[in-house]
Amino acid sequence: MRNEKLYRRCAFRIGIGIFALLIFFLCTACANLAPRALVWTDMPELIIAAQLFNRENDRYIIDVEYKAFPASEIIKTTKPPSLIIARYMLSNLVMKKFASLDELFSEYYLDPNDMYPALLNAGKLGSKHVLLPVSFDCELIIENKSETARAGTAMLDPETIRQTSQAFTRIENGKISSMGFSPRWDLGFAENWLLAANVGFTPNEKWKPTSVPAISDDISSWPVLWNKQNLEKCIEGLLSFNSDIGVSQQDDFAFTYFNMPGYQLVLEGKVLYWPMKASEYFKLPHSIREQLRYRFPAVDHKIILTENSRFIGIPRGSKNRKAALEFARWLFVATNQEKIWKEMESQQLLPDYVGAFDGFSSIMQVNETIFLRYFPEYGQNPLLPAAIPEPARIPDYWEDFSRDFLHHWLEAVMSNPESRVAIDQGFRSAFEQYMGIMPDWLISNH
Structure with missing residues (x-):
């Protein structure tokens, strides 16, 4: 009798244990079955946003993978991620890789009036929004x-x-x-001045790297297009500082x-x-x-604007679009961006980052309230929506182009006032030499 009771008690406990294990494995299986969206980004701090999103919902999981140049990666890959948040996304060559995001407005109730108009418009390809602005500097x-x-x-x-x-x-x-003041003190500032003056430097979709163009060739055959008149006018303006x-x-x-x-x-x-x-x-x-x-x-x-405007997009042919849309919509909620600020503050990251995306948010309310709360002096000179232009449509390889060519050319031309006599010719000559040693990363992108 005694052994029988002991047997029943053990059997009951074993049954409870098996039941608990079944529940555990069932929950684990459900979690593993939740759609996972992979995000490529050049912002390591985005992982904080992904962690907060994953913590708040049990329907989707966001995984973040760091890429130094996601815009260049998307041109070459045959296995695109679910979502990309990065710089250098605005050239037509890159934008054509993305699907429309218009359903964020029609089905997810994202209000386009929450964003700075010029930034919002920059993400349109034809009549469709294929990219949406996230942050800018x-x-x-x-x-x-x-x-x-x-x-x-x-x-x-x-x-x-x-x-x-x-x-x-x-x-x-x-x-x-x-x-x-002198623009020579910061050549990055001078570069951004050129971009603001609509000099161009947009990638030429028709360019084929079969040969290095001669200096007399029409620029329509060159890999990067620029506006001759704007280039000359802008350089003359920069040289006029301290001309005496x-x-x-x-x-x-x-x-x-x-x-x-x-x-x-x-x-x-x-x-x-x-x-x-x-x-x-x-x-x-x-x-x-x-x-x-x-x-x-x-x-x-x-x-x-600097070159660091970041946009978000869903690549064509990518998987788990629903999860990507949910995360994108979550990111554009001001209160969620505030959560990211607070989480970064709790991890003592704010001294090294300015807010959720290390710059101004594309959501006006975030800058007018959250940014102002952390930086009260911003209220004395806030951003005016009408004063914000569209970002320049620079190549996805801008960082290399800037470092290896444009920076050196600007340094040379601004150190020699006599160069204003033939600005465009000097630019073509220097660019021709640069293309003669153009690295493989550029050729492989076309």
């Missing part, structure tokens, strides 16, 4: 707050920068003791004083203006920022 001009106590303008046009810079510059005994000061004098000034951060040069009165990306400025310690003021340099009444 822009150039700032920083100055000493005490120098601009009476300044009321939020934007600085080239002529204002030129005049105030000239008035600030001091030359004593043939040497510069203080200098207003010798290049050697400017170099001596830089050699003497540029052993400290640019903002320190501003605070010590050595320079009037210093160019910085917004994402860099807002990473400065609060004790530094409260001594500075920023304004937006403007070209044709528009701010200057």
Whole structure:
């Protein structure tokens, strides 16, 4: 009798254990059956957004894979991911790889009026939105707050920068003791100025790398297209800064004083203006920022965007579109972006990142509320939607093109004022030499 009771008790416990195991395996199987969407991105911090999304829902799972250049990868791959969030996505060559996102507006109730109009429009291919903006960065001009106590303008046009810079510059005994501004101090700033002036540098879809074009050829046969008139006008404008000061004098000034951060040069009165990306400025310690003021340099009444505008898209032929759409819609909710900010804050990442996407959000409400809460000084000079232009449609290989060619050409042309005599010809000649040693990554993309 006693053995029988013991047997029953053991059998009952074994049954309960088996039942619990069945429940566990069933739950595990259900989790494994949940559609998984793979995201390619050049933003490692996006994994925080994916973790929050996965935690909040049990229907879909988002996996994040880092790619240095997702836009280039999508051109070559035969197995696209479910979603891409990255830079350099706006060339037609890349945009043709993506499917329409219009159902985010019609079925997922994403309000297009929540986004900056120019950024939203940039993602259209024909009449369809194949890409949507996620984040962007822009150039700032920083100055000493005490120098601009009476300044009321939020934007600085080239002529204002030129005049105030000239008035600030001091030359004593043939040497510069203080200098207003020079685009030579940051060639990345100069590059973005060119893009803002609609110089182009858009990839030529018809180009075939069968031979290096001769310098006399029509540019329609070149791999990258540019606007000759805008290029010449823009370079002449950049060269007009400090045109009355010798290049050697400017170099001596830089050699003497540029052993400290640019903002320190501003605070010590050595320079009037210093160019910085917004994402860099807002990473400065609060004790530094409260001594500075920023304004937006403007070209044709528009701010200057950097090359780091990021867009989201679903590649054609990709799997798990439903999960990708759900995650995309989740990302565009202001309260969800606030959760990302808070999670990054709890992980002490905010000193190294400006918000969820290391820049301004494409959702206006996020910048007007969340960004403002973390950076109160933003309220003194906020972004104006009408002042934001469409990002330039630069090639997916822009980083290599910029580093290996454009940066060096700009440095050479801006160090030689006589080069303004034949700007376009000099550009063609330098570009021709560059194409002669063009790396395999460019050829393989076509």
